Amino acid sequence: MLSLFLFSFAILVTPGPNNIVLLTTSINYGIKETIPNLLGIWFGFGLLIIIGTSSLGFFINETPFLLIGLKIFGFVYILYLAYKIFKNNSFDAENKKPINFFESTLLQISNPKGLILIFAIVTNFWMVNESYLYNLLYLIFFLISVSVVSNLIWVALGVIMKRKLSNNFLSIFNKFMALVLVLTTFYSYAVTI
Template structure:
């Protein structure tokens, strides 16, 4: 397994602006750090749960149909390229949606967030299952990915104001860099 590509993919997907991160940022600005942390805990637990569900489903699919792994890798690579393009053309000048920062809203947001759903369904078959199918290895991978997601959410909470100002000031450069890293991760699945 290419650890660099795996970590780049996980970090880029979890730290780049998406519905959950934008709501966290908005919650920090509108309701404070405590409410944003409550939201973050709910989002993290749901993120981990989605990863567990993905690992179980993908492991069953690979056991039942071993060739499905190749299909999932292709889907994962195309999805990463699509995300790279979306990050490249991202417009952060649009206003964010204000939501209350509750544990339940953070939890439920993950099940409605297409970025998270597609990520959790592609990361396991693209990076983990081609190399590790034993339960302990898959479990450690799920925990690692969940921790990366939690740290990304915390980054948005702790540095919300600074991060938002930086993104607005250097939007184009940040988006191009993140898009290139994501495209690299997509290509490295096949190398």
């Protein structure tokens, strides 16, 4: 269990689309407005685990055009989220809307980092002597627990940074984070192709 924790935590705590979006959302809108984003990510992660461990996950693995379609959708969607972050240049939360539950769920389902994690865990940590349902429930509970910890680290960092940022610096920060999101997306997709 320790090796699964270390492996999953190392992947989940590092910068990726979800953590970058959580950081920028918590800086721009505060913790209360970040909660739907967190819940959407965790719900989407549960769905991703179900998809990745089911026969559909193996079907996608065996049928490259489905995986390519998912990658294209995810790539375009993450670029759209980067654009939303790029355009936000002030703490004026009344005129802007944070990323919502549905958008966060889509982000997680289309996240290449999440897909890589699920397939790596299924191939390395699947307990062959246990039933599919046991494995599924174990992975959902375990991985979402690790995700909660790693995601909350990024939200806390955002809340701390919000206290230190001015509107001028926030605009620069958002543009920088949008660029980081685009670059990590390009990198993630380049690695998975």
